[in-house]
Amino acid sequence: MTKRTSAKYKIDRRMGENIWGRPKSPVNRREYGPGQHGQRRKGKLSDFGMQLRAKQKLKGYYGDLTEKQFRKIFTEAERVKGDTGENLIGLLERRLDAVVYRAKFVPTVFAARQFVNHGHVTVNGKKVNIPSYRVKEGDIIEVRDSSKQNVAVLDAIGLAERDVPDYMDVDHSKMSATFVRTPGLGDVPYPVMMEPNLVIEYYAQN
Template structure:
């Protein structure tokens, strides 16, 4: 299966902000953005470089792709589906990304990062409405019950991720019982509930060229 093998901290530095790709490290002063807040590479420290309109659109698309850990083909497929749905295409796209099983598992604290949550899903560690699902891109629907298997609950990293997520709090659109490693996907998130650092409008402009 194809995947992005680029160093995660370099991805954050390239986008100039925390993408939370390295679990708990991102919440400490060891985060590379805290120590080297400039783009990677020999020209990374040069300032004053202005992006064209196309460059800004491309960077925003790359940033959102990296946040959710998906490849270009998957992203284009999601955008096409968002266009077909009623409502604003950009908001539809973010809702589709947030309803992926790996994204929901991450939000519920089943992994310290989306990559960890995706691994838990692939290793048959997640049940959806009592049935085992190991497809990270599986679309979760409002009302679905997501929980860890007994084997996955016993893993130390999973326990640590759940405790950390519980201490930080969970988003409004999900309801989680951390002790039982079980949650309910209550509804699709509203745009105002998602990060304001994402500008999905630029992605819509990019694909509308």
Template sequence: MARYIDSVCKQCRAEGMKLYLKGERCYNKCSFDKRPVAPGVHSQSRRKQSEYGLQLREKQKAKRVYGVLEDQFRRYFEMAERMKGITGENLLQLLERRLDNTVYRIGFADSRAQARQLVRHGHITVNGRKVNIPSYSVKPGDIIAVKGSSRQLEIFKALQDKTPRTIPAWLQVDMENYTANVVAMPAREDIDIPIEEHLIVELYSK
């Protein structure tokens, strides 16, 4: 399976903003803070972006934040188009409902990349069954938990000492028991990522 293996700080520099792809490490030492310009030899001499350029940048930003590659992102958009409601909001809802993103939102991981690794390594269960597919889509009523045998790992034991993260309204978390309930579908106001989803819709609608 294809995956991005270069420095994630390059992705932040390309978007001109911190995407916090490394979680807590982005709050401390980050190369974006030292050089907040786009990567490449012509980074200092960019012309004003066209309408297409702005739409493309917004799509790239969403892909990078959620850790999704192009073909999969396109499939999410096609699913969003078929759903009732506003296509852009449907797209963000589908991305938010990914299991790796949900694990991150709960606070079981410092970043979506770390959450993706925890899911792939079989440390997470959904409704009592191990699920190792990061793209698994959660739904209201699902119970997300750390597998019993994994709770003694240092990465999970340390959760009890961490400052609680702000949890979106569509999740209810019981950190003492390493569980969380999906109580609703994620609403647009629950998604705090600075993405203008209408630009993505305009890009794919051409």
């Protein structure tokens, strides 16, 4: 098992939830956490514990972003007019790796980061290899011609476990996606409940 895959499953086990809705998640079989103390009975979480967990879950979902990356996005969400929680979700969903994942060009958000890193994606006809690149409404994201027969891409398109959300317009025959609009929390098809309001509370106190 690669480090990337084991890390992905470790996040699921640590959270005690199948945060990507994957059929192979170990949480489907064992709901306790990883490690020798994983089966200990869990006490009730404090308010801080719930806030920290909400932050870890959201941060983990987008490929286990570093604390520095995540805090930077949060700070930007605070600066923009409107609801900070909604802004945070919108900024996370505008990441190029998240868009590639939502378009079902790859099976996982971890694979999306690698796919972008390796130069398989263009935005408005130009190659972009930065996973954190922020797409704008109307941007056209495409898989490069040389990568369209990639086995992982073809497998991902056939995955029945998730659908393309309606804030994206995807043509799998052309391996092309248009980012139609920035979504809010209610638009994003998270398999588990995300609580950006608790993330805001966490950063307000820390």
